[in-house]
Amino acid sequence: MTPEFAPPSDKALPIWPVAQGAPIPAQANAGTWPAATGFTGRRGEICLLPDAQGGLAGALFGLGDPAQATRERLGFARAAALPEGDWYLAAPVPDPDQAALGWLLGQYRFTRYKTAPAPKARLVCPEGADAARIQAIAAGEYLTRDLINTPASDMGPDQLEAAARDLAQAVGAEITVTSGEDLLAANFPMIHAVGRAAQQAPRLIDIRLGTEGPALTIIGKGVCFDTGGLDIKPPSSMGLMKKDMGGAATALGLLKMLAGTGAAQGRRIRLLIPAVENAIAGNAFRPGDVLTSRKGLTVEVNNTDAEGRLVLADALALAAEENPDLMISLATLTGAARVALGPDLPPFYCDDDRTAQALSDSAMAVADPLWRMPFWDPYEAMIEPAIADLDNAPPGGMAGSITAALFLRRFTEGAGRYVHLDIYGWQPVAAPGRPKGGVGQGARAILHALPRILP
Incomplete structure (x- = not known):
């Protein structure tokens, strides 16, 4: 799919935004119909308005209580469920950019394997909204979702490389x-x-964009399918492992956003993706193996299902050799993060308070939530086994997301600042702007924060 707005047209139908408890605009000519249907203006509520011939005259859309928007800032995404056709906002909304972006994100459907894609409603870009920027952001998110949703049979390392080449050329x-x-x-x-x-x-x-300005290196975990290796996952844990390249998919979507919005200009952007499949065969790496990393640190493999941090470590070591101003890793890394914070609130780790605050502020501003977690130095001993420098899977199961982040930090020496996002990359239940399935996490927050964290 391509995110797009409808062109202005006399045939477009009006949408009347109504805050909860507010009177229905007289111009809507709705009469007693909204009250008869029980419409109250709750967030995301839709009331279709008939004309005299029984056709559609327009719709009312509930904004809810603006004071309680918080996570529902993209609530206008629900309006994408309107009947097929072109629609326009007949009255202003508090944030036209958010309304327009919410619509486009809610409109996304994964249609690659559908013989008859579902019809869709289109929105005329609201007055005051930056159509080009919003479409560029949505296009980056659509790319991320498409990549994650594609099964591993069609999205292995070969195909992920092809997608990266297509984006680099574009x-x-x-x-x-x-x-x-x-x-x-x-x-x-x-x-x-x-x-x-x-x-x-x-x-x-390895993708490079731009030759001047401060340097940002983004590292995305590209495990295109994860069986768990010889420490094989049970079927219940393997079913969603096509999404284990969600960090790479989010990184590619972020690069598309950076280029499409002009945010890449005046910066040196580098994107690194270690792309692998963690498979099982006679030459698979084994529990108990000791690997020597690019950085020279040795790693005892105590679980082959903790492979993401291994491939990221080599990529992080390469990135740090250039001493970039900022390094950001994106990875579907640990189940511990999901246990702690659930599927739609990814933790992030950063030692620099100003960078962390900017990311936290931006995450709230653009409804792309993140939650700061600590690089807790006392846990460093947990990732140091007896026979090697590092342990890829400390025993005990405690603080799994933190110890994974500490493991990665060992390979970032030389970078100006380092931020790690432990994302999920999947929306288990549809929500405003996030249909069920693959989803980017953190990219819009990073894009919004970039002027503050890498001016």
């Missing part, structure tokens, strides 16, 4: 890819170890 970026046995020659041993058992070769995708 935004005018340079791309290089190191794959297969070349990973060993280029000193990416842990990416190679995790992905070597799969039919499609492991690889490191």
Whole structure:
């Protein structure tokens, strides 16, 4: 799908936004119909208005209580459930940009395998909204969702590389890819170890956009399917593992947003994706193996299902060698984060208070929630086993998201600042602006915060 607004047209039908408890606008000519249907203006509530011939004359849309918007700032997404046709806002809304973006995000459907895609309602971009910027943000999110929703049979490392190449060409970026046995020659041993058992070769995708200004390096976990390796997952845990490349998908969507909104201008953007499948074969890496990373740190593999941090570690070490001003990793990394905060509130880790505050503020401002968690130094001992420098899966199950973040931080020495997002990448139940399925998390918050965190 492509996010798009409808062109202005005399045939477009009006939507009348109504706050909860507010009177119905007289111009809507609604009469007693809203009261008869029980319409009260609750957030997301829709009341279709008939004309004299029994056709559609327009609709009322409930804004709810504006003082309680918080997480529902994109509540206008529910209006995308209106009947097929073109619609326009017949009265102002408090934030036309949010209303327009909410509509586009709510309109998304994954239609790749549908023989008859569902019809959709289209919105004329509201007056005062920045149509080009909103469409660019929505396009980045659509890309992320499409990539996550595509099953691993059609989204392995080969296809993820192809998607990255398409995006790089579209935004005018340079791309290089190191794959297969070349990973060993280029000193990416842990990416190679995790992905070597799969039919499609492991690889490191490296995209660069811009040559001047402060440097931002984004690292996205690209595990295209995760069986758990020899520590195989049970079926109940493997069913959604096509989404284990959600960090890479979100990173690619973010790059599309940065380029489409002009935010990439005046900055040096680098995107690294270690793309692998964690498969099972005779040459799969084993529990108890000790791997030597690109940085030289040794890692004891105490669980082959904790593979994401291994591939990220080599990519982070490469990124840190250039001393970028800011490094951000995006990864569907731990179940512990979901237990602690649920599916739609990803934790993030950052030692720099000003950067963390900017991200927290932006997350609330654009309804892309994040919650700061600590790099808790006393837990460093938990990731240090007896026979190697690091343990990829500390025993005991305590503080799993924190210890994973601490593990990654060991490979970021040299970066100006480091932010890690432990995302889920999946919407289990449909919500405003987030249909059930793959979803980007954190990208819009990063985009909004960028002027403050990387001016």
